[in-house]
Amino acid sequence: MSSSAQPLEPEFLQAYDEIVSSLRDSTLFEEFPKYEKVLPIVSVPERIIQFRVTWENDKGEQEVAPGFRVQFNSAKGPYKGGLRFHPTVNLSILKFLGFEQIFKNALTGLDMGGAKGGLSVDLKGRSDNEIRRICASFMRELSRHIGQDTDVPAGDIGVGGREIGYLFGAYRAYKNSWEGVLTGKGLNWGGSLIRPEATGYGLVYYTQAMIDYATKGKESFAGKRVAISGSGNVAQYAALKVIELGGNVLSLSDSKGAIVTESGITSEQIAAIAEAKIKFKSLEQIVEEYSVFAENRVKYIPGARPWTHVGKVDIALPCATQNEISGDEAKALVAAGVKFVAEGSNMGSTPEAIRVFETARSTSNSVPDAVWYVGGKASNLGGVLVSGLEMAQNSQRITWTREDVDKELKRGMINCFNDCINAAKKYNKETNENTLPSLVKGANLASFIKVADAMFDQGDVF
Template identity: 50%
Template sequence: MAEIAARLLQTAAKRDPDQKEFLQAVKTVVEGLIPLWEQRPELEEVMARLIEPERIFTFRVAWLDDHGKIQINRGFRVQYNSAIGPYKGGLRFHPSVNLSIIKFLGFDQIFKNSLTTLPMGGGKGGSDFDPKGKSDAEVMRFCQSFMTELFRYIGPNIDIPAGDIGVGAREIGYMYGQYKRLTHAVEGVLTGKGQTWGGSLIRPEATGFGGLYFASEMVAYQKQEIAGKTICVSGFGNVAWGACLKAAQLKAKVITISGPDGYVYDEEGINTPEKIAYLLRLRATCQDIVAPYAEQFPKSQFFPGKKPWERKCDIALPCATQNELDANDAAMLHANGCKFVVELSNMGCTHDALEYCQSHDMIYAPGIACNAGGVAVSGLEMTQNSIRLRWKAEEVDQHLQRIMKDIHKQCVEAMTQFHKPNDYVFGANAAGFLKVATAMIEQGCV
């Protein structure tokens, strides 16, 4: 019922009126679940509990820069829900990080982790620290100070953070080293670790791989094939790199990548080992620009200050950051014949873009389903750490493909049960929420 959705959103807005990203995430879920409220109105109480995090930690991070000056940043960890397992979710280091962003990410993480079928609750954390432009020594000192505050709240059976924007293998390594120094324990408390000390193969590319597996299932559900499809990708980090690599393997063609400086259009496709390897090297320079790709491959074109959504494509994959695709972008995609919008960034589309897609027969799937490949392989890393084994890349990839197929199946089953054909927002949220809600009810007032 719309009344239930309105009450839930009103309560959230009254408590946190200034947290726009968090309120957007809540709005997407509670309004998207109106068909569920019509059949199960008693679950309103469960959702009201779920919207409020179990606990939030905010802490000061003081660190010494290379000039001997003390710098201050703010750290966060939101332990959102542990009904189906220990808290699991990444750490983001970026100047934009605030409590609203961490809460929206943690809230979505609950449903995403639930859909993987792995025993993981939802959490998220990070800091407004910016690794860009910092020396390795400065990043190390920050990470050590950050973990000095965080370590007392996490553990392999309590809360297992991972990487996110601004947190890669380097940052995970520095934090893990400090955790060991403080606890005298060698245990799987972080995921995204280095390959020689507990990390899982294909973790960096897992979100992109998983997104293409999900997109392939969506296309197949419409009785089409992903082979031969043209794809517009935004971003050029690990997610975009993994998407380009897996798209090439599935014989689809990615024609764009983007950065803050604009986007590159490659009509021939970003589909050769040379191009994909260059994309990875380009990101490693930390310059955060894509223009050099067009210089390296002259048949491609660079369009400064523009988004890739003006190009004709079959599938759009937002892979950069939240709210990167708005209603105007969705209208351009629709005008150019795009049929599928598949979020690989967290909340990559604005709410207006979501509504535009759904009202114009574009099949839209939310990040809580499509980009679950990253946390799925993090969960597989946790398993490998627990059993003290290391799987081959092919074995991890097979598990990932199975998980993403199962997520799509859960979405379809929920859409079918509630008569919401092709509404992946409803399907993903309903399937993820019902599993968590059942666990919360069975465990009592938690």
């Protein structure tokens, strides 16, 4: 067990155990024993900041909530990772997300360390003015600990363009400095084109690289049946890119239920969901209120995730939250014919689900029969990759074209896939030569080695 992991931190323990199991189930420590010394060091955050956030609500009452920033590792560059405003925010979740972020950022090929932060608050039902006051109070303390060369936060669940704007304005006022200290900014004041789309687009680009490799370039998303969970930013843009590439999007979901359809969710329906989600409407409300759902009917299933309700499926893209595919749901997906599973969410599959997918991969005797799974550490890094590109544009005081950013995003996702494949092959312990390499192990190995080498070079490990 990591020296920093506590029994009451289950999410962090899960993330730590996944990395360790991949490393130990490879030849890395046998070939290079020095790397084993990195584990107890890299699993302890360099710094955890916890602080009080108070504000006046619209009723004139004072409210308080705990704010956090886990600055986990800066060997590869300034701390980088999102801010989450949600009632489920706690130290275990932020440590898990920050730990994952170290390795995800390393896979981008850019100079970024890993961090995560947030506030334990529910923004639903609050006015813009109250949200502005919350952001200003949060940034009052956070501004002491961040900067363009120190720590560059981004958005996450509950922190979209509106919140980033309020946070940036507060930072600028407190520090008397306009700098690229946050990413996900508005295009008119330092933001990057493709940033809102980046995680969803990047997920699809990575999955297309999986399809290309497995089918030797003979297949694509065209004609594929694709199950997607979630209905936020990542799910919306992943679905739009799948539709653009000719795939059939079978489902979306939120915390209250799922929508499924045989005819395929349309881009017009996704536009309606995007508009309504800003107003915190549920999918159930959206399906009832928006005319595009009357024209092309979908089935709403309350209290359900989509995985066991979509029938035959070729590709599954979990894009909601952690542990959203259980072991039984993974078995159902395998039975339904799924061939590619790529996470748009962080740690979207439970350990039991990962075992199901990895077993279906490693025991298959031919590539067409295999199920190929990759975790979010690799497949959902498109967002932070374009955040890194936004930092580069801020440093240059220029804005790149949409085509240039999209080209760099696609190139980065393909490079990440190749790094994962090469590491999986190089340190492979498996004896079945007829199946696909483990992208789970490949992503963990490639990213761990990048971070570990930087830590050795800088004297963090000796």
